[in-house]
Amino acid sequence: MLALLLSFALVAVACGSDDDDASDDSSSSASTSSSADEPAEDDDESTADMSDQAEEAENSDAGDSGAVDTGPVAGGTMLIQSTQVPRHLNGTVQSGYATAVPGTQLNASPLLFDENFQPQPYLAESWEIADDGLSVTLNLVQGAVFHDGEAITSEDVKFSMETSKANHPFKTMFAAVDTIDTPDDHTVVINLSEPHPAILLAMSPGLLPVIPEHVYNDGQEIKEHPCNAGTDCFVGSGPFTLAEYEAGSIIRLEAFEDFFIPERPYLDEIIIEIVPDPATIVLGLENGDTDLALPNGAANVVRLQDDENVIVTADGHAAVGPIQWLEFNLADEDLSNVEVRRAIADAVDRQFLADVIDQGTTFPATTGIHPGSPFHNPDTEHYGAGVEAAQQRLADAGIxxxxxxxxxxxxxxxxxxxxxYIVQVLGDIGFDAELNTVPDFPSWATRVAGGEHQMTINNVWNWGDPVIGVHRTYLSTNNVGVIWTNNTGYNNADVDALLAQAGAEYDFDTRVDLYGQAQEIISQDVPIVYLTTPPFWQAFQPRVQNPPIGIWGQLGPMHEVWLAE
Structure with a gap:
């Protein structure tokens, strides 16, 4: 069995869905995931070890490219290669990595976010939250224009948010938005039905692109609008314009000379080539032709790490927050017993997953909130005491x-x-275990959403704020028969209450505490065994300066990226 697992690890490319956008026809950008388990007898030390691993990845030399730093240089073409195939480029109606990478170059958003998840100006030069938390006012920059020269106004921001609320898969982002007022061309007042702190992060580049009302509000169905992908009529608000788009082949972006941030972007051009074969992308990085890419698969990451002419980093994408886990169907008679679930959690060796299956390219996951998030609680029960402990737990429970x-x-x-690996672990405990293999992702999604399974490996993303990407998994009201909702059937009134409080609390420290409490309860209930956090490993040439290593990684604008001569 070990040899079999190793063989899969060596050739695996992470081609599972990207969490919320199965229709985006894309592969997961992360490498095969893994993480590190800690000895039960030394939880404090092991927690520190796991935090150190994550910190080491976040403090890599990604910002020190090795090129001579002469300061930003304008000009040049950056070539990005990707396996991701977007359906189109309108991020108000389409989620997913494939859409967001080009989409955030083509369209600006109200806000940017720094490495501490704090909002920064972008199209909105300032903003205020009302004392009662029931409205947010955006003050837009003066002089911003779309790529066709039309002014970007408050009406465009209103139209974009209303379009996203009505059409985007992430319904919680703007669910609390009641009405939107536009008292003048540069003021937007967002009125909320209840306090909604996630509203700020929901105005990130990959989540709320500002699109032109004068183009899209023409009576056509916006999800099928011809300007979503047509170079003859696509009009954006971001640092780059759409110069060429051949579906499944190439996306060519040119610098927008009238971008509202002076002397940005630095690059003249970004070319995104769609390359289905990850090995071809690796070769492009090795020979210096490809400037930036996600080297899918653990073997590819390890291979590029050995190349001194390519920089490889796990920095970036903390807000995306991918987590691989084993989730249980609590409607199953045997899995409804918490001691059975805890026994399985005890037997899982995350360190083996990280070091052997994933060849050291992933990090531990111990809760449903990514360790890169400020809301992550590292002090929950991690289990992992081993197979013998699992067997003893079952014996004590008379199972x-x-x-x-x-x-x-x-x-x-x-x-x-x-x-x-999970089948092997279950067998080691003493259960009769087997794989249930389905032919493709849609078959898996239908089976899991319909509750026809007992347990499944899954890959779910946090999407920045827990309201957007975490609540959906645990709220008892969200067991709605749709994939990436509460597919475990978990129901805990205390967790529901804590999530509701945290989702309406603007005080940051209070939110951290509330989410910490929720994670502690969930860890005791074990509806899910958290396995690994697969970083979005990025590889790039030393000439790439200011690489996209922020909390959104390549899902953010690259107007500050430049190429050293």
Whole structure:
């Protein structure tokens, strides 16, 4: 079995869905995931070890490219290669990595965010939250124009937010938006039905692109609007214009000379080539032709780490927050017993997943909030005491594992190695276990959303604020038969209450405490065994300066990126 798992690890490319956008026809950008488990007898030390691993990745030399720093240089073409194939480029109606990478170059948003998840000016030069938390006022920059020269006004921001609320898959982002007032061309007042602190992060580049009302409000169905991808009529608000778009092949972006930030962008051009074969992308990085890419698959990451002429970093994308986990269907008679779930959690060796299956390219996951998030609680119960401890737990509860059979589902093909490992662990405990293999992602999604499974490997993203990407997994009201909702059937009134409080609390420290409490309760209930956090490993040439290593990574604008001569 170990040899089989290793063989999958060596060739695996993370091609599971990107969490919320199965229709985006894209591969997961992260490498196969893994993480580190800690000895039960030394939780404090092991927690520190896991934090150190994550900190080491976040403090890599990504910002020190090795090129001579002469200061920003204007000009040049940056070539990005990607396996991701966007359906189109309108991020108000389409989520996903494939859409957001070009989309955030083409369209600006009201706000940017720094490495501490704090809002920064972009199209909105300032903003105020009312004392009662029921309205947010945006003050837009003066003189900003769309790529066709039309002024960007408050009406465009209103139209964009209303369009996103009505059409975007992330319904919680703007669910609390009641009405939007536009008292003048540069003022937007967002009226909320309840306090909604996630509203600020929901105005990030990849989540709220500002699109032109004069183009899209023409009576056509916006999800199918011809200007979503047509170079003859696509009009954006961001630092780059759409010069060429051949679906599934190339996206060419040219600097917008009238961008509202003076002397930006630095680059003349960004070319995004769609390359289905990850090995071809690796070769492009090695020979110096490709400037920036995500080297899908652990083997590719390790290979590029050995190349002194390529910079490889796990920095960036903390807000995306991908987590690989094993989730249980609590409607299953055997899995409804918390001691069975805790026993399985005890037997899982995250360190093996990280070091062997993922060849050291991933980090531990111990809660449903990514360790890069300020809301992550590192002090929850991690389990992982080992197989013998799992067997003893079952014996103490009077449970005979040999009388229980389990089938493990997974998203093919990327999660096969993880699923094989879980089957082995279940067998080691004493359960009768087997894989349940489906032909493709849609088959898996239908099966899991319909509650036809017992347990499954899954990859879910946090999407910055817990309201957007975390609540959906645990709220008892969100067990709605749709993939990436509460597919475990978890129901805990205390957790519901804590999430509701945290989702309406503007005080940062109070939110941290509330989410910390929720994570502690969830860890005791074990609806999910958290496995690994697969970083979005980025590889780029030393000439790439100011690489996209912020909390959104390549899902943010690259107007500050420049190429050293």
């Amino acid at each position: 005979d594992p040999s009388s229980i059979s389990f089938a493990v589902d997974y998203i093919p093909p990327a999660q096969l190695a993880y699923a094989e």
